[in-house]
Amino acid sequence: MQLTAVRLATLLGGISLPVVASHAAISQNEGAEDTHVEEIIVSSRPFQEQSTDVAQAISIVADEALDRLRTRTLGETLDSLPGISQTYFGPAVSRPIIRGLGGDRIRVLIGGIGSIDASSTSVDHAVAIDPETADKIEILRGPATLLFGNNAVGGAVNVFDGRIPSTAPEDGFEGRLHAHYGTNGDELNGSAGFTAMVTDTIAFHADFNALDRGDLEIPGFAESDALRALEDDHDHDHDDHDDDHGHDEEHGDEEMEGTVENTDLRRLSGAGGFSWIGENGFLGFSVSFFDTEYGLPGHDHDHGHDEEGEDHDDDHDEDHGHDHEGEEEVMIDLEQIRFDLMGEFRGDFGIFEKTKIRFGYADYEHSELEGGEIGTTFTNEGWEGRIEMVQKTYGGLNGAIGVQVRNRDFSALGEEAFVPPNDTTQYGVFALETYETGMWRFEAGARLELQDISSDELAFDESYTGISLSAATIARLGNGWQVAVNGYRTERAPNAEELLSNGPHLATGLFELGDPTLEEETALGFDIRLAKTEGPVTGSVSFFYTDYEDFIFQNLTGEEDDDLPIAAFQATDARFWGVEVEMGWRTWQDGDRSFDVTATADWVRAEDTDNDLDLPRIPPLSATVGGIFQSRLIDAHVELTYTDEQDRVAPFELITDDFFALAAGITVHPMGPNGPLHLFAEGRNLLDEEIRFHTSFLKDQVPAPGLDVRFGARYTF
Numbered sequence: 001m002q003l004t005a006v007r008l009a010t011l012l013g014g015i016s017l018p019v020v021a022s023h024a025a026i027s028q029n030e031g032a033e034d035t036h037v038e039e040i041i042v043s044s045r046p047f048q049e050q051s052t053d054v055a056q057a058i059s060i061v062a063d064e065a066l067d068r069l070r071t072r073t074l075g076e077t078l079d080s081l082p083g084i085s086q087t088y089f090g091p092a093v094s095r096p097i098i099r100g101l102g103g104d105r106i107r108v109l110i111g112g113i114g115s116i117d118a119s120s121t122s123v124d125h126a127v128a129i130d131p132e133t134a135d136k137i138e139i140l141r142g143p144a145t146l147l148f149g150n151n152a153v154g155g156a157v158n159v160f161d162g163r164i165p166s167t168a169p170e171d172g173f174e175g176r177l178h179a180h181y182g183t184n185g186d187e188l189n190g191s192a193g194f195t196a197m198v199t200d201t202i203a204f205h206a207d208f209n210a211l212d213r214g215d216l217e218i219p220g221f222a223e224s225d226a227l228r229a230l231e232d233d234h235d236h237d238h239d240d241h242d243d244d245h246g247h248d249e250e251h252g253d254e255e256m257e258g259t260v261e262n263t264d265l266r267r268l269s270g271a272g273g274f275s276w277i278g279e280n281g282f283l284g285f286s287v288s289f290f291d292t293e294y295g296l297p298g299h300d301h302d303h304g305h306d307e308e309g310e311d312h313d314d315d316h317d318e319d320h321g322h323d324h325e326g327e328e329e330v331m332i333d334l335e336q337i338r339f340d341l342m343g344e345f346r347g348d349f350g351i352f353e354k355t356k357i358r359f360g361y362a363d364y365e366h367s368e369l370e371g372g373e374i375g376t377t378f379t380n381e382g383w384e385g386r387i388e389m390v391q392k393t394y395g396g397l398n399g400a401i402g403v404q405v406r407n408r409d410f411s412a413l414g415e416e417a418f419v420p421p422n423d424t425t426q427y428g429v430f431a432l433e434t435y436e437t438g439m440w441r442f443e444a445g446a447r448l449e450l451q452d453i454s455s456d457e458l459a460f461d462e463s464y465t466g467i468s469l470s471a472a473t474i475a476r477l478g479n480g481w482q483v484a485v486n487g488y489r490t491e492r493a494p495n496a497e498e499l500l501s502n503g504p505h506l507a508t509g510l511f512e513l514g515d516p517t518l519e520e521e522t523a524l525g526f527d528i529r530l531a532k533t534e535g536p537v538t539g540s541v542s543f544f545y546t547d548y549e550d551f552i553f554q555n556l557t558g559e560e561d562d563d564l565p566i567a568a569f570q571a572t573d574a575r576f577w578g579v580e581v582e583m584g585w586r587t588w589q590d591g592d593r594s595f596d597v598t599a600t601a602d603w604v605r606a607e608d609t610d611n612d613l614d615l616p617r618i619p620p621l622s623a624t625v626g627g628i629f630q631s632r633l634i635d636a637h638v639e640l641t642y643t644d645e646q647d648r649v650a651p652f653e654l655i656t657d658d659f660f661a662l663a664a665g666i667t668v669h670p671m672g673p674n675g676p677l678h679l680f681a682e683g684r685n686l687l688d689e690e691i692r693f694h695t696s697f698l699k700d701q702v703p704a705p706g707l708d709v710r711f712g713a714r715y716t717f
């Protein structure tokens with residue numbers, strides 16, 4: 001599409017109109033002339049803080065805002081927040097990307113502990129988190145290394161699911177029921193959960209969630225215009241080649257249109273657990289399961305000819321033990337059993353007043369089924385624990401120290417085992433201190449982390465040491481205005497996939513090649529944020545800049561192995577910088593009725609500075625403008641997002657077209673806004689546009705869902 005005057009006007013409007021920061025709810029005082037953003041407590045930090053006390057850019061979604069955003073995957077749920085995009089590997093798989101960084105640079109957490117799955121290993125592996133279980137999600141944009149380890153150099157997404165109760169429910173019992181139907185893929189989703197006090201001090205929690213949907217429905221062809229044009233050129237060259245050699249061979253599969261085959265999804269998840277809740281703290285545990293089966297779209301194992309149209313030697317496949325012919329439909333069968341422990345104790349421990357403990361263990365396995373038979377099995381048995389000691393407050397000084405240990409025993413067995421079995425152990429110690437005086441708030445932190453990666457199969461055993469530092473200042477200027485400046489130096493050790501990969505990975509259509517000589521990557525950067533937290537207009541503007549030394553990324557070499565393009569993990573110097581805008585404007589309020597205008601915008605640029613090239617899969621400029629109406633009986637919202645084309649592409653990448661995405665919804669509260677019953681209808685991609693995410697490995701094979709309208713109900717008690 002071309003950038004018309006209307007699109008340009010919408011884009012500029014999205015940048016200039018204000019929106020509610022972090023999709024936070026605006027407090028409503030009947031008859032009040034002024035408004036302010038609710039005080040939201042940040043749970044990801046060791047000590048009790050409001051979001052306005054955190055120098056790092058943070059988004060918190062909960063309650064009605066989370067209900068509006070919630071969908072099938074974590075990446076899709078958070079995609080509309082500024083600075084956040086998604087990996088999108090079909091409707092079943094999507095992991096968050098923060099400021100252009102994804103994979104092993106973004107930690108996905110459950111209450112501060114990793115999801116302990118294989119989602120950071122490959123983009124076709126689902127995150128073992130059901131968004132339906134989330135009570136609150138906190139997104140830390142920018143390095144979260146100090147608190148969560150070197151794998152959080154790009155940020156962290158922390159999901160709080162309430163499966164371990166920390167406080168007694170009001171009246172001793174609370175629960176929820178949810179069900180909806182979606183027209184795209186005949187989606188059916190239902191969930192139920194409750195927490196009950198079984199004694200004066202013992203709470204029990206249980207929940208169960210189920211999702212079933214068919215194949216993805218799209219507005220046009222599955223393949224993009226750019227890819228189809230490239231294939232037409234290739235086919236023309238192939239035909240000329242056949243003519244020269246006296247051949248007239250039929251080739252090529254029938255193009256998919258309207259529906260993307262093999263994108264169905266079934267998912268079950270649930271949990272049960274107990275907590276002891278006392279006057280000075282709590283201690284609880286839970287057992288949960290996550291079970292899903294989904295199709296992998298875009299799989300084409302028929303590599304019968306190369307780019308020049310020449311036949312491949314059949315002995316080549318035999319040498320590698322592969323027979324890709326006819327193995328187009330691939331399903332993933334994923335299972336995880338997880339055990340969690342959480343506790344918090346308040347008391348006098350010398351200079352400390354609170355101790356927080358968190359531990360999680362998970363046994364994860366998923367099998368890639370090819371024609372109903374297991375082709376490759378991935379397993380990940382892992383555990384992670386952390387202890388935080390929170391200091392007593394002396395004057396304006398506050399702080400915490402902590403210890404974190406993490407282990408991952410990972411293996412991939414089968415014909416597509418592109419990485420050998422390996423074991424990773426990380427040890428981290430950290431300290432975070434804050435000091436507040438008058439209008440100023442200062443913060444400093446440090447973390448020392450040791451990481452060991454070993455593989456008996458390759459006789460590989462390497463250790464890495466990383467030191468991360470940060471310092472920040474917040475200046476409160478009055479009338480709700482504040483400026484935050486955050487500087488950091490972080491180190492990330494390479495992971496097992498970057499070091500040891502050596503094999504075909506058909507999910508991404510690549511032959512992945514690691515480099516065992518890779519060393520730690522170092523990032524040096526800062527971000528500046530101007531925010532307004534009070535009054536009818538609230539929001540923030542952020543600028544961030546990071547220089548990387550030895551930045552590790554997958555580089556397409558232009559060569560092939562096993563009939564697949566080689567993507568080699570290499571290190572280069574790189575630079576990331578960008579802008580995020582997030583504001584809101586209470587334009588009208590009359591008693592309990594109000595109307596807010598919202599807008600966000602984000603843009604990131606990422607360059608390989610060694611070779612003066614753009615880095616791959618970087619999200620383009622995006623802007624959203626919308627409105628939210630709230631009243632006692634009806635809430636309604638509408639959002640229009642414009643995403644620009646991405647023409648700053650890496651070698652062997654195709655340009656991605658721009659698009660509009662329109663969403664709207666209405667919620668009816670027949671028993672009042674605080675009543676138990678809520679009926680809703682919402683539509684996504686109401687313009688039925690062809691939407692492709694430049695951040696996706698499948699962007700040219702599988703677009704985002706077309707028009708989708710959902711009808712459902714939520715009941716709380």
